[in-house]
Amino acid sequence: MINRYLKKQFGVELDYRFVITGKGRVWIMNEDVYDYEMNAPVVSKGLYFGFLEKDGLRLSVDGSQIVGPKAKKNVVEVNEKEAKEWLRGFSLEKQCQKGYVLLKYGRDFIGCGKSNGKIIWNTVPKERRIRNLKI
Amino acid sequence: MFKPKFVERYGKLIEDLDAFLEISKEPLRDSIRVNTLKTGKKELKERLEGRGWKLEEIPWYKYGFFVETEEVMGNSLEHVLGYFYVQEAVSMLPPIVLSPKPGETVLDMCAAPGGKTTQIAMHMKNEGVLVANDVRLDRIIALKANLQRCGVMNVVVTKMDGFRFSRFSNQFDRVLVDAPCSATGAIRKSWKVLKMWNPKMVRKLSYLQKRLVLAGFDALRPGGILVYSTCTLEPEENEGVIDFLLRKREVKIEPIRLRNIKTRKGIEEFEGREYSKEVRKCVRIYPQDNDTEGFFIAKVRKL
Numbered sequence: 308m309i310n311r312y313l314k315k316q317f318g319v320e321l322d323y324r325f326v327i328t329g330k331g332r333v334w335i336m337n338e339d340v341y342d343y344e345m346n347a348p349v350v351s352k353g354l355y356f357g358f359l360e361k362d363g364l365r366l367s368v369d370g371s372q373i374v375g376p377k378a379k380k381n382v383v384e385v386n387e388k389e390a391k392e393w394l395r396g397f398s399l400e401k402q403c404q405k406g407y408v409l410l411k412y413g414r415d416f417i418g419c420g421k422s423n424g425k426i427i428w429n430t431v432p433k434e435r436r437i438r439n440l441k442i
Numbered sequence: 443m444f445k446p447k448f449v450e451r452y453g454k455l456i457e458d459l460d461a462f463l464e465i466s467k468e469p470l471r472d473s474i475r476v477n478t479l480k481t482g483k484k485e486l487k488e489r490l491e492g493r494g495w496k497l498e499e500i501p502w503y504k505y506g507f508f509v510e511t512e513e514v515m516g517n518s519l520e521h522v523l524g525y526f527y528v529q530e531a532v533s534m535l536p537p538i539v540l541s542p543k544p545g546e547t548v549l550d551m552c553a554a555p556g557g558k559t560t561q562i563a564m565h566m567k568n569e570g571v572l573v574a575n576d577v578r579l580d581r582i583i584a585l586k587a588n589l590q591r592c593g594v595m596n597v598v599v600t601k602m603d604g605f606r607f608s609r610f611s612n613q614f615d616r617v618l619v620d621a622p623c624s625a626t627g628a629i630r631k632s633w634k635v636l637k638m639w640n641p642k643m644v645r646k647l648s649y650l651q652k653r654l655v656l657a658g659f660d661a662l663r664p665g666g667i668l669v670y671s672t673c674t675l676e677p678e679e680n681e682g683v684i685d686f687l688l689r690k691r692e693v694k695i696e697p698i699r700l701r702n703i704k705t706r707k708g709i710e711e712f713e714g715r716e717y718s719k720e721v722r723k724c725v726r727i728y729p730q731d732n733d734t735e736g737f738f739i740a741k742v743r744k745l
Contacts, residue, residue, distance in 0.1 A: 339571050343547075343571045345600065353595050369590055372593065
Protein backbone atom coordinates (compact mmCIF):
# COMPACT_ATOMS: atom_id res chain seq x y z
CA MET A 308 0.00 0.00 0.00
CA ILE A 309 2.74 2.48 0.93
CA ASN A 310 4.65 1.55 -2.20
CA ARG A 311 1.55 2.50 -4.23
CA TYR A 312 1.70 5.99 -2.76
CA LEU A 313 5.45 6.20 -3.35
CA LYS A 314 5.05 5.08 -6.95
CA LYS A 315 2.28 7.57 -7.59
CA GLN A 316 3.89 10.54 -5.85
CA PHE A 317 7.60 10.06 -6.57
CA GLY A 318 7.87 7.21 -9.11
CA VAL A 319 9.64 5.01 -6.57
CA GLU A 320 9.18 1.62 -4.93
CA LEU A 321 11.18 0.50 -1.89
CA ASP A 322 12.14 -3.01 -0.86
CA TYR A 323 11.32 -2.55 2.82
CA ARG A 324 8.43 -3.38 5.11
CA PHE A 325 6.03 -0.69 6.31
CA VAL A 326 3.82 -0.57 9.38
CA ILE A 327 1.05 1.97 9.92
CA THR A 328 0.26 2.84 13.53
CA GLY A 329 -2.08 5.21 15.35
CA LYS A 330 -3.78 7.76 13.14
CA GLY A 331 -1.57 7.15 10.15
CA ARG A 332 2.07 7.21 11.23
CA VAL A 333 4.11 5.10 8.85
CA TRP A 334 7.23 3.23 9.95
CA ILE A 335 9.85 1.69 7.69
CA MET A 336 11.94 -1.33 8.70
CA ASN A 337 13.73 -4.34 7.31
CA GLU A 338 12.21 -7.82 7.12
CA ASP A 339 14.03 -9.02 10.27
CA VAL A 340 12.67 -6.20 12.43
CA TYR A 341 9.20 -6.63 10.96
CA ASP A 342 9.19 -10.31 11.94
CA TYR A 343 10.87 -9.81 15.33
CA GLU A 344 8.52 -10.69 18.16
CA MET A 345 9.35 -9.70 21.70
CA ASN A 346 7.46 -10.19 24.90
CA ALA A 347 8.53 -6.81 26.28
CA PRO A 348 7.24 -3.22 26.38
CA VAL A 349 8.09 -2.21 22.81
CA VAL A 350 8.04 1.56 22.28
CA SER A 351 8.62 1.51 18.52
CA LYS A 352 9.95 -0.55 15.64
CA GLY A 353 11.87 0.87 12.71
CA LEU A 354 12.20 4.47 11.52
CA TYR A 355 9.40 7.03 11.35
CA PHE A 356 8.93 7.30 7.59
CA GLY A 357 5.99 9.64 7.20
CA PHE A 358 2.33 10.36 7.76
CA LEU A 359 -0.54 9.02 5.73
CA GLU A 360 -2.80 12.01 5.01
CA LYS A 361 -6.23 11.78 3.37
CA ASP A 362 -4.73 12.96 0.09
CA GLY A 363 -1.32 11.28 0.11
CA LEU A 364 1.83 10.34 1.93
CA ARG A 365 3.80 13.10 3.65
CA LEU A 366 7.36 11.94 4.26
CA SER A 367 9.48 12.76 7.29
CA VAL A 368 12.84 14.49 6.81
CA ASP A 369 14.55 11.11 7.06
CA GLY A 370 11.96 9.43 4.85
CA SER A 371 12.67 12.13 2.24
CA GLN A 372 16.36 11.26 2.41
CA ILE A 373 15.58 7.58 1.69
CA VAL A 374 13.20 8.29 -1.18
CA GLY A 375 14.86 11.42 -2.61
CA PRO A 376 17.89 9.93 -4.39
CA LYS A 377 15.60 7.47 -6.24
CA ALA A 378 12.72 9.86 -6.92
CA LYS A 379 11.75 10.35 -10.55
CA LYS A 380 9.27 13.18 -10.08
CA ASN A 381 7.99 15.89 -7.75
CA VAL A 382 11.43 17.01 -6.61
CA VAL A 383 11.75 20.77 -6.09
CA GLU A 384 15.16 22.40 -5.99
CA VAL A 385 15.54 25.16 -3.40
CA ASN A 386 18.27 27.76 -2.89
CA GLU A 387 20.23 28.48 0.29
CA LYS A 388 17.80 31.11 1.55
CA GLU A 389 14.83 28.81 0.98
CA ALA A 390 16.60 25.85 2.62
CA LYS A 391 17.28 27.94 5.71
CA GLU A 392 13.70 29.18 5.83
CA TRP A 393 12.40 25.64 5.46
CA LEU A 394 14.53 24.20 8.25
CA ARG A 395 13.57 27.14 10.48
CA GLY A 396 9.98 25.97 10.09
CA PHE A 397 8.63 28.44 7.51
CA SER A 398 6.54 27.59 4.47
CA LEU A 399 7.99 28.61 1.10
CA GLU A 400 6.42 30.83 -1.51
CA LYS A 401 7.46 28.98 -4.60
CA GLN A 402 5.87 28.13 -7.93
CA CYS A 403 5.89 24.39 -8.43
CA GLN A 404 3.72 21.35 -9.15
CA LYS A 405 0.76 20.74 -6.83
CA GLY A 406 0.73 17.92 -4.27
CA TYR A 407 3.46 16.40 -2.13
CA VAL A 408 6.96 17.40 -3.17
CA LEU A 409 10.47 16.58 -2.00
CA LEU A 410 12.74 19.53 -1.31
CA LYS A 411 16.29 19.29 -2.55
CA TYR A 412 19.08 21.68 -1.65
CA GLY A 413 22.29 20.91 -3.54
CA ARG A 414 22.80 17.17 -3.02
CA ASP A 415 20.68 17.07 0.16
CA PHE A 416 17.05 16.17 0.54
CA ILE A 417 15.76 18.34 3.38
CA GLY A 418 12.13 17.32 3.68
CA CYS A 419 8.72 16.88 2.12
CA GLY A 420 5.88 19.39 1.93
CA LYS A 421 2.52 19.86 0.32
CA SER A 422 2.25 22.44 -2.41
CA ASN A 423 -0.81 24.24 -3.78
CA GLY A 424 1.24 25.42 -6.72
CA LYS A 425 2.28 28.68 -5.05
CA ILE A 426 3.15 27.76 -1.45
CA ILE A 427 4.90 24.69 -0.06
CA TRP A 428 3.56 24.18 3.43
CA ASN A 429 6.17 23.42 6.03
CA THR A 430 6.10 20.06 7.80
CA VAL A 431 9.41 20.12 9.67
CA PRO A 432 8.60 19.04 13.26
CA LYS A 433 9.43 21.57 15.98
CA GLU A 434 12.19 19.43 17.45
CA ARG A 435 14.01 19.37 14.10
CA ARG A 436 13.76 23.12 13.41
CA ILE A 437 16.95 25.14 13.77
CA ARG A 438 16.73 28.89 14.25
CA ASN A 439 20.43 29.59 13.71
CA LEU A 440 21.06 27.07 10.98
CA LYS A 441 24.52 27.26 9.39
CA ILE A 442 24.78 26.13 5.79
CA MET B 443 37.88 21.36 43.62
CA PHE B 444 38.64 17.68 44.37
CA LYS B 445 37.29 16.14 47.57
CA PRO B 446 40.11 14.96 49.89
CA LYS B 447 38.53 11.49 49.99
CA PHE B 448 38.54 11.36 46.22
CA VAL B 449 42.21 12.38 45.97
CA GLU B 450 43.16 9.82 48.63
CA ARG B 451 41.31 7.02 46.87
CA TYR B 452 42.54 7.87 43.37
CA GLY B 453 46.09 8.22 44.68
CA LYS B 454 45.96 4.49 45.38
CA LEU B 455 44.43 3.77 41.99
CA ILE B 456 46.40 5.92 39.56
CA GLU B 457 50.20 6.05 39.64
CA ASP B 458 50.41 9.37 37.84
CA LEU B 459 47.67 11.03 39.88
CA ASP B 460 48.98 14.56 39.32
CA ALA B 461 48.65 14.15 35.55
CA PHE B 462 45.11 12.81 36.04
CA LEU B 463 44.07 15.71 38.26
CA GLU B 464 45.69 18.24 35.96
CA ILE B 465 44.02 17.05 32.77
CA SER B 466 40.69 16.71 34.57
CA LYS B 467 40.64 20.51 34.74
CA GLU B 468 41.00 20.82 30.97
CA PRO B 469 37.97 20.84 28.65
CA LEU B 470 37.52 17.89 26.29
CA ARG B 471 38.35 18.12 22.62
CA ASP B 472 35.24 18.12 20.42
CA SER B 473 34.82 15.03 18.31
CA ILE B 474 32.30 13.67 15.82
CA ARG B 475 31.50 10.34 14.21
CA VAL B 476 30.56 10.09 10.54
CA ASN B 477 27.18 8.45 10.08
CA THR B 478 27.79 6.17 7.12
CA LEU B 479 24.11 5.25 7.03
CA LYS B 480 23.59 8.66 5.45
CA THR B 481 26.84 9.91 3.98
CA GLY B 482 30.44 9.01 3.22
CA LYS B 483 33.51 9.86 5.26
CA LYS B 484 35.29 11.65 2.42
CA GLU B 485 32.20 13.57 1.41
CA LEU B 486 31.50 14.80 4.94
CA LYS B 487 35.14 15.74 5.52
CA GLU B 488 35.18 17.81 2.33
CA ARG B 489 31.95 19.56 3.24
CA LEU B 490 32.96 20.45 6.78
CA GLU B 491 36.47 21.52 5.82
CA GLY B 492 34.92 23.60 3.06
CA ARG B 493 33.16 25.65 5.72
CA GLY B 494 36.31 26.19 7.70
CA TRP B 495 36.13 23.35 10.24
CA LYS B 496 39.44 21.73 11.14
CA LEU B 497 39.21 17.94 11.18
CA GLU B 498 41.80 15.50 12.45
CA GLU B 499 41.16 11.77 12.15
CA ILE B 500 40.89 9.97 15.49
CA PRO B 501 43.83 7.53 15.47
CA TRP B 502 41.82 4.56 16.81
CA TYR B 503 38.68 4.87 14.67
CA LYS B 504 38.48 5.56 10.97
CA TYR B 505 35.02 7.13 11.17
CA GLY B 506 35.87 9.57 13.97
CA PHE B 507 37.31 13.08 13.82
CA PHE B 508 38.54 15.57 16.36
CA VAL B 509 37.00 18.89 15.38
CA GLU B 510 37.84 22.54 15.81
CA THR B 511 35.18 25.03 14.77
CA GLU B 512 33.72 28.34 15.90
CA GLU B 513 30.26 27.12 14.91
CA VAL B 514 27.82 25.36 17.21
CA MET B 515 28.06 21.86 15.71
CA GLY B 516 24.41 21.07 16.40
CA ASN B 517 23.31 24.05 14.29
CA SER B 518 24.98 22.85 11.11
CA LEU B 519 22.96 21.48 8.20
CA GLU B 520 25.04 18.29 8.26
CA HIS B 521 24.06 17.65 11.87
CA VAL B 522 20.39 18.41 11.29
CA LEU B 523 20.36 15.93 8.42
CA GLY B 524 22.09 13.23 10.50
CA TYR B 525 25.38 13.09 8.59
CA PHE B 526 27.37 13.04 11.84
CA TYR B 527 26.94 12.42 15.56
CA VAL B 528 28.73 14.47 18.22
CA GLN B 529 30.40 11.75 20.26
CA GLU B 530 33.35 11.63 22.63
CA ALA B 531 36.35 9.94 21.03
CA VAL B 532 36.73 7.05 23.51
CA SER B 533 33.00 6.44 23.76
CA MET B 534 33.33 5.18 20.17
CA LEU B 535 35.38 2.24 21.48
CA PRO B 536 32.74 -0.10 23.03
CA PRO B 537 30.92 -0.61 19.70
CA ILE B 538 34.31 -1.24 18.02
CA VAL B 539 35.06 -3.93 20.60
CA LEU B 540 31.52 -5.33 20.26
CA SER B 541 32.07 -5.54 16.50
CA PRO B 542 28.45 -6.13 15.42
CA LYS B 543 27.79 -7.56 11.95
CA PRO B 544 24.93 -7.03 9.48
CA GLY B 545 22.16 -9.56 10.02
CA GLU B 546 22.89 -10.24 13.69
CA THR B 547 20.56 -9.76 16.65
CA VAL B 548 22.10 -7.26 19.03
CA LEU B 549 21.00 -5.80 22.35
CA ASP B 550 22.04 -2.37 23.63
CA MET B 551 20.75 -2.60 27.17
CA CYS B 552 21.30 0.97 28.39
CA ALA B 553 20.99 2.71 25.06
CA ALA B 554 20.02 6.35 25.68
CA PRO B 555 20.94 8.91 24.42
CA GLY B 556 22.01 6.75 21.49
CA GLY B 557 25.61 7.55 20.50
CA LYS B 558 26.75 3.95 20.72
CA THR B 559 23.39 2.62 19.50
CA THR B 560 23.54 4.61 16.27
CA GLN B 561 27.16 3.52 15.84
CA ILE B 562 26.16 -0.14 16.23
CA ALA B 563 23.36 0.31 13.67
CA MET B 564 25.87 1.88 11.31
CA HIS B 565 28.14 -1.16 11.52
CA MET B 566 25.14 -3.44 11.04
CA LYS B 567 24.33 -1.45 7.88
CA ASN B 568 20.69 -1.26 8.99
CA GLU B 569 20.41 -5.05 8.62
CA GLY B 570 19.42 -7.57 11.31
CA VAL B 571 17.79 -6.48 14.56
CA LEU B 572 19.09 -4.01 17.12
CA VAL B 573 17.11 -3.88 20.36
CA ALA B 574 17.72 -0.51 22.02
CA ASN B 575 16.51 -0.40 25.59
CA ASP B 576 16.39 2.17 28.32
CA VAL B 577 14.46 2.45 31.53
CA ARG B 578 13.53 6.14 31.61
CA LEU B 579 10.99 7.74 29.30
CA ASP B 580 12.77 11.11 29.10
CA ARG B 581 15.94 9.33 28.01
CA ILE B 582 14.02 7.23 25.49
CA ILE B 583 12.69 10.42 23.89
CA ALA B 584 16.27 11.58 23.35
CA LEU B 585 17.24 8.11 22.11
CA LYS B 586 14.43 8.02 19.58
CA ALA B 587 15.25 11.50 18.30
CA ASN B 588 18.86 10.46 17.67
CA LEU B 589 17.88 7.15 16.05
CA GLN B 590 15.53 9.07 13.78
CA ARG B 591 18.07 11.75 12.84
CA CYS B 592 20.66 9.07 12.05
CA GLY B 593 18.24 7.10 9.86
CA VAL B 594 18.30 3.88 11.90
CA MET B 595 15.61 1.47 10.71
CA ASN B 596 16.80 -1.91 12.03
CA VAL B 597 15.83 -0.97 15.58
CA VAL B 598 13.29 -2.09 18.16
CA VAL B 599 13.09 0.39 21.05
CA THR B 600 12.02 -1.05 24.40
CA LYS B 601 11.44 0.49 27.83
CA MET B 602 12.16 -1.75 30.76
CA ASP B 603 14.59 -2.37 33.58
CA GLY B 604 17.70 -3.86 32.03
CA PHE B 605 17.93 -6.68 34.55
CA ARG B 606 14.66 -8.06 33.19
CA PHE B 607 16.46 -9.15 30.03
CA SER B 608 17.56 -12.30 31.81
CA ARG B 609 14.27 -13.86 30.71
CA PHE B 610 15.28 -13.51 27.04
CA SER B 611 17.84 -16.24 27.47
CA ASN B 612 20.13 -17.23 24.57
CA GLN B 613 18.57 -14.74 22.14
CA PHE B 614 21.26 -12.25 21.22
CA ASP B 615 24.46 -12.61 19.18
CA ARG B 616 25.95 -9.58 20.90
CA VAL B 617 25.06 -7.50 23.93
CA LEU B 618 26.36 -4.10 24.98
CA VAL B 619 25.96 -3.17 28.63
CA ASP B 620 27.16 0.42 28.78
CA ALA B 621 26.12 0.72 32.38
CA PRO B 622 25.07 3.76 34.41
CA CYS B 623 28.07 4.68 36.55
CA SER B 624 29.70 7.25 38.80
CA ALA B 625 31.37 8.73 35.69
CA THR B 626 34.69 9.64 37.29
CA GLY B 627 36.27 9.28 33.86
CA ALA B 628 34.03 12.05 32.60
CA ILE B 629 34.99 14.83 34.99
CA ARG B 630 36.14 16.87 32.01
CA LYS B 631 32.62 16.75 30.62
CA SER B 632 30.91 17.80 33.84
CA TRP B 633 32.17 18.95 37.21
CA LYS B 634 28.92 17.75 38.74
CA VAL B 635 30.51 14.30 38.76
CA LEU B 636 32.87 15.38 41.52
CA LYS B 637 30.11 16.97 43.57
CA MET B 638 28.01 13.81 43.43
CA TRP B 639 30.82 11.31 43.93
CA ASN B 640 30.97 9.37 47.18
CA PRO B 641 31.90 5.77 48.07
CA LYS B 642 28.31 4.93 49.05
CA MET B 643 27.07 5.86 45.58
CA VAL B 644 29.80 3.68 44.06
CA ARG B 645 28.64 0.66 46.07
CA LYS B 646 25.02 1.27 45.10
CA LEU B 647 25.89 1.53 41.42
CA SER B 648 28.04 -1.57 41.60
CA TYR B 649 25.05 -3.55 42.85
CA LEU B 650 22.95 -2.34 39.91
CA GLN B 651 25.75 -3.01 37.41
CA LYS B 652 26.11 -6.59 38.61
CA ARG B 653 22.42 -7.21 38.03
CA LEU B 654 22.62 -5.66 34.57
CA VAL B 655 25.69 -7.58 33.43
CA LEU B 656 24.22 -10.86 34.63
CA ALA B 657 20.97 -10.23 32.74
CA GLY B 658 22.86 -9.18 29.63
CA PHE B 659 24.96 -12.32 29.82
CA ASP B 660 21.93 -14.55 30.23
CA ALA B 661 20.34 -12.95 27.16
CA LEU B 662 23.42 -13.87 25.12
CA ARG B 663 23.42 -17.02 23.00
CA PRO B 664 26.28 -19.50 23.58
CA GLY B 665 29.38 -18.28 21.78
CA GLY B 666 28.01 -14.74 21.78
CA ILE B 667 29.92 -11.64 22.84
CA LEU B 668 29.06 -9.22 25.64
CA VAL B 669 30.82 -5.91 26.06
CA TYR B 670 30.61 -4.22 29.43
CA SER B 671 31.71 -0.60 29.56
CA THR B 672 31.56 2.39 31.88
CA CYS B 673 33.00 5.90 31.94
CA THR B 674 34.15 5.49 35.52
CA LEU B 675 37.54 4.44 36.86
CA GLU B 676 36.13 2.91 40.05
CA PRO B 677 37.35 -0.72 40.40
CA GLU B 678 34.17 -1.72 42.24
CA GLU B 679 32.11 -0.68 39.20
CA ASN B 680 34.50 -2.25 36.70
CA GLU B 681 36.76 -5.17 37.60
CA GLY B 682 34.48 -5.88 40.57
CA VAL B 683 31.52 -6.39 38.23
CA ILE B 684 33.47 -8.63 35.82
CA ASP B 685 34.86 -10.63 38.75
CA PHE B 686 31.29 -11.13 39.95
CA LEU B 687 30.25 -12.36 36.50
CA LEU B 688 33.21 -14.78 36.41
CA ARG B 689 32.10 -16.27 39.71
CA LYS B 690 28.43 -16.58 38.70
CA ARG B 691 28.57 -17.84 35.10
CA GLU B 692 30.64 -19.85 32.59
CA VAL B 693 32.53 -16.96 31.08
CA LYS B 694 35.61 -16.41 28.99
CA ILE B 695 37.20 -12.99 29.15
CA GLU B 696 38.51 -12.10 25.72
CA PRO B 697 41.59 -9.96 25.16
CA ILE B 698 40.84 -6.55 23.64
CA ARG B 699 42.98 -5.37 20.75
CA LEU B 700 42.80 -1.68 20.03
CA ARG B 701 45.12 0.19 17.74
CA ASN B 702 46.74 3.59 18.18
CA ILE B 703 45.46 4.24 21.69
CA LYS B 704 47.27 3.87 25.00
CA THR B 705 45.42 1.53 27.34
CA ARG B 706 46.18 -0.01 30.73
CA LYS B 707 45.34 -3.45 32.05
CA GLY B 708 42.51 -4.14 34.46
CA ILE B 709 43.58 -4.13 38.09
CA GLU B 710 43.60 -7.28 40.23
CA GLU B 711 43.42 -5.71 43.66
CA PHE B 712 42.13 -2.51 45.20
CA GLU B 713 41.70 -1.49 48.83
CA GLY B 714 42.03 -5.07 50.08
CA ARG B 715 39.69 -6.60 47.51
CA GLU B 716 41.19 -9.15 45.16
CA TYR B 717 39.74 -9.87 41.77
CA SER B 718 40.31 -12.78 39.38
CA LYS B 719 43.53 -12.54 37.38
CA GLU B 720 41.34 -12.75 34.27
CA VAL B 721 40.29 -9.11 34.74
CA ARG B 722 43.77 -8.09 33.59
CA LYS B 723 42.41 -8.67 30.05
CA CYS B 724 40.00 -5.77 30.53
CA VAL B 725 41.04 -2.33 29.37
CA ARG B 726 41.36 0.90 31.33
CA ILE B 727 41.71 4.17 29.48
CA TYR B 728 42.91 7.13 31.49
CA PRO B 729 42.20 10.73 30.44
CA GLN B 730 45.85 11.77 30.68
CA ASP B 731 47.04 9.02 28.31
CA ASN B 732 45.19 10.10 25.16
CA ASP B 733 43.68 13.49 26.07
CA THR B 734 40.17 12.01 26.24
CA GLU B 735 37.61 10.86 28.80
CA GLY B 736 38.39 7.89 31.03
CA PHE B 737 36.81 4.54 30.19
CA PHE B 738 36.68 0.88 31.13
CA ILE B 739 35.89 -1.91 28.68
CA ALA B 740 35.53 -5.67 29.15
CA LYS B 741 34.84 -8.22 26.41
CA VAL B 742 33.21 -11.47 27.46
CA ARG B 743 32.32 -14.62 25.54
CA LYS B 744 29.59 -17.02 26.65
CA LEU B 745 30.83 -20.59 26.72
